Amino acid sequence: MDPLLQGEQAVLGAVLLDPRQLGGLDWLEPRDFYRPGHQALFAALRKLRAEDHPALGTEGAVPVAWLTDTLTEAGQQVRGLTASYVHTLVAACPRPAHAPLYGRMVLEGSVHRTVAEHADRLLAVAREDAGQNEVHGTAAQADVLSGVLDDLAKRWGTHPRATAPRTPPLSAPGQPPATAQAEDEQFLLSLLVHQNGAIGEVFDWLRPQDFAHPGHGQLYRCLGALHHRGEPIDPVTTLWEVQRRGLLAEGTLTEEQLAPVLRDGAAGSAEWLGEQLLRSSLTRTAAGAAQQIAAHADDRRLAPGQLIGHALHALGPLDEVRARWRTATSPPAPPPAGIDQAARVQAALARSPVRPRTRASPVPDRATAAAPASLHARERTNPPHPHRSLL
Template sequence: MDPLLAGEQALLGAVLLDPRQLRHLDWLEPRDFHRPAHQAVFSALHDLRKAGHPGFDADSEVPLDWLTDTLALAGKHTRGLTPSYLHTLIAACPRPRNAPLYGRIVLEGSIRRAVTEHAARLLAIAEEDLAQGNIDGTAAQADVLVGVLADLAGRWGTPPRAQRPASTPDAAPAAEPSDAVRADEQFLLSLLVHQDGAVGEVFDWLRPADFAVPGHGLFYRCLGALHHRGEPIDSVTARWEVHRRGLLADGTLTDGQLAPILDSHLIAGSAEWSGEQLLRASLARTAGDSARRIAALADEGRLVPGQLIGQALHALGPLDEVRARWNRAVSPPQQPRPDADRDAQVAAALTRSSTPACNPSAAPPHRKIAFDSPPRGTQVAAGPNLPARSHP
């Protein structure tokens, strides 16, 4: 039998045998059960407790109407419930006093299903946005997933803190880039090679990992190295940088891949606009990769919910980084306030024009020199070997 199914049946059987166990299960909700019939039974048990059913306060034997009323109330919300199934639930419970532990099993299964469900939604929306060139739905669903993980962490009793996994699970592989994607990336790289200063337009927010084709990302890294060193970028310097890094020798890039990029001389277009389109697609792809990784984590039964939530938040880290660069790319440049500029200029001028304080005690002694002119007619000695002269 499925362990999760056994836990749900044991929990419901425990409450049917001992209704007072509901006092220890206030943190559990009907939606935490996987089977709709179990959701209906647990919801009926809660409703009977709120209504003050006499079976809830029974000190010894549980009255029969506790079972019949539960069956009647649950039958209004689901089909197929029979008295024999309630007896099946009762028989599945080894010890009613272990109901809180059975509830923990139910909650753990609920957390795994919730993480898997929202990761699947993020993947579906990301793939749709990637095909349509949008990111609004992807960003919104990513925020929903973060909120769900925080809520689940609160229910489990752990802080929503990202946790690096000890080993990365094998996720479903992403689709290979299409010919259209390859052509768009080649066009952007051609703009960066043949337009002066084009690399500077995207260098601050575009990264090699944003390219769907790994070879294109490595070529962009070569252009970024030339730009960082302040060297000119053209078809010759770009080819030499590729050669220096051994990308042709190890087969990472081929002459066939470089030809559409380096041999195109009449290139017209906006590198900034093309870079933004590439970054938009990178955000959707990164969201899909994060969703696949989270789904793989949820499939691993060895992770307790606290670890699953923490590692799922860690898997969303690359998406947060791409979103931050996207916001930087589309945000208008920050212009300094004129008042702040004027204040800075005044402060700098005052600093340059201020006279440093002088400490008289620290200054060396100076001989006082009189510049007063002697009276007219006074003989002034010009020197030991010079004749005296009269002051005019």
């Protein structure tokens, strides 16, 4: 027994038995039905209602013309619809008054199916871009999926908000990085270790999770920690940081992986190599998000609102990588047009006029300054004798 098939048959049978039920199904669209024949029948019913079919105003038994006209209109879109199947739809409806509930069952199935279809498209585009070293198709398809999720949330009547699942969905295990990709990561790490100041070219937008190999990501984290603390980066300091973090002891990084990075010097552009690595990270993250969303869509226990929230949460890491990609590839902002450096200096001088220097008055000696004050005080208390000056 297929509950979705029975729900589609029940809602069509309800409208065939009671045409007035279409008034409560304006939010349901023909594309929400899974079977093409059901899509054609519901589109025909909506068209007859828009044309004000006489059956809409009748009370009691539905005229046969409502059934025959529906079948004729739907037959222009698909083949294979017969009068016996129309009677099958009528018999599949237990209560015509329950049409809105049957319609919500159809819409719920449409939400799961639509999310799964767009997740599969994102996965296919991401894998294609990964093989061609491109990201534009992946970014465009991710935007399409986000827009579809927002539209489905509005149709279902919920707010599109990212919510983390209680348990992560079961997805396909990640494939180990290709040999060429592992070599590219190792070359970049070697360049960052041996080329002074190279990490400053990628530190603002490259993250450990962008490395396909976990050990390489942890080694890059060590280099980032040294750079953040303002300490020099060379083979000795790198090995010391690796040992402090216990990467060799716990097996995250092996000596066979670490030795070429510390031993072999490399020359090149760290920024260019970092962009290649970030491009691979973007398509890889998109593929992982698509697999998670597809796994959520296959879980029929999730209500549409939960499915949309989990799908938006799965797209969160992809949005973060895309933001860093824009930072890495965006050109620096140009200076304001029409203002040269000389004019800028003159404007700064005009805003800060130089004050004329005043001549500093000599600072009197402390004893000299205090003498007149004490003399005047004594004169006020003991006035001079008129003949004292003659003595």
